[in-house]
Amino acid sequence: KLKSSSFSFSRILSSKRHIGILTLVGGSVTAGFLLHREHVSAGVPVRRRYPASAEFPDLRKHNNCMASNLTPAIYAKLCDRATPNGFTLDEAIQTGVDNPGHPFIKTVGMVAGDEESYEVFADLLDPVIKERHNGYDPRVMKHPTDLDSSKIQSGHFDERYVLSSRVRTGRSIRGLSLPPACTRAERREVERVVVDALSGLKGDLTGKYYSLTQMTEKEQQQLIDDHFLFDKPVSPLLTCAGMARDWPDARGIWHNIEKTFLIWVNEEDHTRVISMEKGGNMKRVFERFCRGLKEVERLIQERGWEFMWNERLGYVLTCPSNLGTGLRAGVHVKLPLLSKDPRFSKILDNLRLQKRGTGGVDTAAVGGVFDISNLDRLGQSEVQLVQTVVDGVNYLIECEKRLERGQDIKVPPPINKFKV
Amino acid sequence: KSTNFYKHMDSDKMVKLTLKRLSAEDEYPDLSQHNNYMAKVLTQDMYKKLRERATPSGFTIDGVIQTGVDNPGHPFIMTVGCVAGDEETYEVFKDLLDPVIEDRHGGYKPTDKHKTDLNSGNLKGGDDLDPNYVLSSRVRTGRSIRGFSLPPHCSRGERRAVEKLSIEALASLSGDLKGKYYALKNMTDAEQQQLIDDHFLFDKPVSPLLLASGMARDWPDARGIWHNDNKTFLVWVNEEDHLRVISMQKGGNMKEVFTRFCTGLTKIESLFKERSHEFMWNEHLGYVLTCPSNLGTGLRAGVHVKLPNLSKNTKFEEVLKKLRLQKRGTGGVDTAAVGGVFDISNADRLGFSEVELVQMVVDGVKLLVDMEKRLEKGQSIDDLMPAQK
Numbered sequence: 144k145l146k147s148s149s150f151s152f153s154r155i156l157s158s159k160r161h162i163g164i165l166t167l168v169g170g171s172v173t174a175g176f177l178l179h180r181e182h183v184s185a186g187v188p189v190r191r192r193y194p195a196s197a198e199f200p201d202l203r204k205h206n207n208c209m210a211s212n213l214t215p216a217i218y219a220k221l222c223d224r225a226t227p228n229g230f231t232l233d234e235a236i237q238t239g240v241d242n243p244g245h246p247f248i249k250t251v252g253m254v255a256g257d258e259e260s261y262e263v264f265a266d267l268l269d270p271v272i273k274e275r276h277n278g279y280d281p282r283v284m285k286h287p288t289d290l291d292s293s294k295i296q297s298g299h300f301d302e303r304y305v306l307s308s309r310v311r312t313g314r315s316i317r318g319l320s321l322p323p324a325c326t327r328a329e330r331r332e333v334e335r336v337v338v339d340a341l342s343g344l345k346g347d348l349t350g351k352y353y354s355l356t357q358m359t360e361k362e363q364q365q366l367i368d369d370h371f372l373f374d375k376p377v378s379p380l381l382t383c384a385g386m387a388r389d390w391p392d393a394r395g396i397w398h399n400i401e402k403t404f405l406i407w408v409n410e411e412d413h414t415r416v417i418s419m420e421k422g423g424n425m426k427r428v429f430e431r432f433c434r435g436l437k438e439v440e441r442l443i444q445e446r447g448w449e450f451m452w453n454e455r456l457g458y459v460l461t462c463p464s465n466l467g468t469g470l471r472a473g474v475h476v477k478l479p480l481l482s483k484d485p486r487f488s489k490i491l492d493n494l495r496l497q498k499r500g501t502g503g504v505d506t507a508a509v510g511g512v513f514d515i516s517n518l519d520r521l522g523q524s525e526v527q528l529v530q531t532v533v534d535g536v537n538y539l540i541e542c543e544k545r546l547e548r549g550q551d552i553k554v555p556p557p558i559n560k561f562k563v
Numbered sequence: 564k565s566t567n568f569y570k571h572m573d574s575d576k577m578v579k580l581t582l583k584r585l586s587a588e589d590e591y592p593d594l595s596q597h598n599n600y601m602a603k604v605l606t607q608d609m610y611k612k613l614r615e616r617a618t619p620s621g622f623t624i625d626g627v628i629q630t631g632v633d634n635p636g637h638p639f640i641m642t643v644g645c646v647a648g649d650e651e652t653y654e655v656f657k658d659l660l661d662p663v664i665e666d667r668h669g670g671y672k673p674t675d676k677h678k679t680d681l682n683s684g685n686l687k688g689g690d691d692l693d694p695n696y697v698l699s700s701r702v703r704t705g706r707s708i709r710g711f712s713l714p715p716h717c718s719r720g721e722r723r724a725v726e727k728l729s730i731e732a733l734a735s736l737s738g739d740l741k742g743k744y745y746a747l748k749n750m751t752d753a754e755q756q757q758l759i760d761d762h763f764l765f766d767k768p769v770s771p772l773l774l775a776s777g778m779a780r781d782w783p784d785a786r787g788i789w790h791n792d793n794k795t796f797l798v799w800v801n802e803e804d805h806l807r808v809i810s811m812q813k814g815g816n817m818k819e820v821f822t823r824f825c826t827g828l829t830k831i832e833s834l835f836k837e838r839s840h841e842f843m844w845n846e847h848l849g850y851v852l853t854c855p856s857n858l859g860t861g862l863r864a865g866v867h868v869k870l871p872n873l874s875k876n877t878k879f880e881e882v883l884k885k886l887r888l889q890k891r892g893t894g895g896v897d898t899a900a901v902g903g904v905f906d907i908s909n910a911d912r913l914g915f916s917e918v919e920l921v922q923m924v925v926d927g928v929k930l931l932v933d934m935e936k937r938l939e940k941g942q943s944i945d946d947l948m949p950a951q952k
Contacts, residue, residue, distance in 0.1 A: 240780070328590040382774065
């Protein structure tokens with residue numbers, strides 16, 4: 144049975160997203176409805192008790208991308224809507240309301256609860272995306288996807304400097320809500336779909352899944368020793384977005400026997416895919432990354448599923464900061480001299496690279512060893528970003544060598560952000 | 564398969580959506596590692612039935628139980644594991660909440676009636692607890708304003724409305740209850756420091772039990788502290804409940820503390836009524852609060868009391884149990900005692916009136932102090948052992 148879009152959602156959905164509420168009005172459980180695209184963009188109406196002005200968050204002390212872009216007018220326009228899954232603007236911005244700012248970085252301050260969030264709340268998300276992604280305008284630009292690793296040049300670093308190489312991204316399963324909004328059943332469905340597909344990987348990608356709820360103590364210790372195990376999030380940026388609900392249900396870790404290809408299930412995204420190895424062979428790491436991703440995609444497509452992707456935003460993930468490629472390609476590299484040079488930050492900036500400590504984001508460097516990775520995610524393809532890291536890290540190593548020899552270094556000219 | 568898949572078929576003109584109807588079996592939480600009252604009671608069949616419903620303001624069973632799903636257990640106490648998002652939660656989800664209430668509140672049945680008695684004149688004694696042992700006396704409770712959602716579920720607009728109403732009502736208090744409101748987001752550094760020094764300031768909750776229920780959203784918006792000029796009557800706005808009301812003072816005159824408590828509460832209630840609002844209350848559950856553990860009186864009457872000898876005695880726990888008292892450290896729940904000083908308070912909330920509970924504390928603490936004095940002198944306490952209340 145089909146009902147028109149004037150079906151009274153406004154009576155049912157207040158600010159909660161559970162589909163079960165629809166049965167209150169006596170509708171058929173399997174009722175479907177046709178929504179024209181403009182209705183998806185307009186969102187499903189939501190019942191509100193107070194006017195938008197009474198609900199508008201106090202963002203005067205806030206410093207994140209959401210707070211910089213959310214005006215009372217935009218709030219008033221969007222607060223009456225929900226995505227077809229029932230996800231609301233208040234839920235999307237909750238993390239940014241609860242976390243005014245981060246000392247070192249300007250956080251995004253909002254999340255998507257599903258693929259449709261990026262359309263229904265486009266009036267806010269588009270400017271947030273533009274600010275976060277250095278001017279990439281989702282309204283007019285297209286994002287290139289390129290997973291052809293054969294194009295990478297000079298992708299093997301000097302291993303006296305580069306200790307390890309790693310590429311990560313995320314993928315979302317189309318049709319299922321994202322971690323801030325998913326129900327337990329949806330999360331379990333994501334786990335089932337992904338684990339099922341991964342069991343079809345062969346050759347050097349043959350591997351095994353370790354569910355967080357069922358792993359033995361021995362397995363847990365091994366995963367900790369391998370630095371593979373992820374914990375329940377503690378960062379309030381994540382917990383306020385609702386991503387840690389029901390922990391550790393339907394969360395797990397898959398990795399291949401060789402421990403060079405790893406997938407996290409239902410952590411911050413449906414999946415996080417990681418290719419890594421010791422040493423400096425970034426080309427091989429990226430080759431495995433692309434091959435593995437394509438193979439996983441094929442396997443889920445065989446079963447009637449696909450990844451969330453569109454031309455405007457590339458791969459769709461929970462945090463707007465990870466749109467496009469969702470890719471962070473990085474190395475652990477020894478730069479004890481260069482890191483003390485006052486030009487270090489400027490050099491990184493111009494090379495479109497960022498530094499982190501070897502514990503990842505929010506950690507400090509130890510022993511002159513830095514995690515160096517690409518800054519950008521959206522607007523350039525995977526191949527372009529990895530080449531940027533390759534070229535950049537090679538340049539940094541050259542600088543380090545020059546400083547060792549007592550020679551001077553040059554700050555390189557800034558490279559282009561977008562190649563659209 | 565019991566699931567209908569949701570397939571998003573992208574086309575230029577139209578998006579076809581089929582409602583997800585994932586089954587109750589697929590949604591039912593894994594409670595196999597859990598030890599809280601909700602987990603003891605919530606079967607898959609019960610979950611299946613209750614997920615078909617929501618309260619009129621849209622609160623669902625998943626909202627009720629999220630804190631209990633996310634927090635399997637507490638090392639020292641059996642937690643409740645569920646919260647109310649509004650007054651109607653206790654009706655709509657009674658299949659779950661009635662047995663939880665019964666288990667948590669010592670066998671309180673769905674048909675039982677709760678007696679409210681805020682007439683401090685009915686308290687016998689209580690003005691003479693030995694101040695050499697009893698360092699301070701305190702009575703707290705909570706109140707919810709009917710018609711507004713509770714902290715786990717309220718929107719910013721609702722929370723602000725609760726704050727506004729509360730400020731207006733409190734501003735009308737006079738005499739020894741005259742006081743001032745300090746909004747958390749507007750207080751000056753000097754005000755903040757003073758409130759900390761007075762031990763009045765409450766922080767953003769850090770306990771995962773509270774955070775997982777959504778009570779800390781939008782912090783510190785619409786949260787604040789009101790207290791009288793004498794600093795003996797304090798109201799917290801929009802912390803764990805709409806209002807937490809506290810009467811306290813140094814020393815052992817619990818009668819005076821309770822009298823001020825009753826007078827203040829009654830006055831506040833009438834000020835709300837003048838503004839066409841009332842507290843959430845019914846004759847079965849008494850005062851309705853966010854956590855089922857605080858139903859009934861929502862009352863915790865307690866003292867900070869020095870019991871260095873008694874606390875080391877093997878009979879200490881048994882005595883407390885017989886007296887229907889509980890011990891906490893002087894930092895409150897989840898803290899340890901320091902220097903032999905304990906926070907002793909009533910264990911019950913529901914099924915006894917306010918007067919009855921404070922009477923238990925007054926009589927019980929008197930006995931505990933007598934026992935402490937005996938042990939100081941190296942004498943036995945056997946003849947002082949009480950019967951089970």
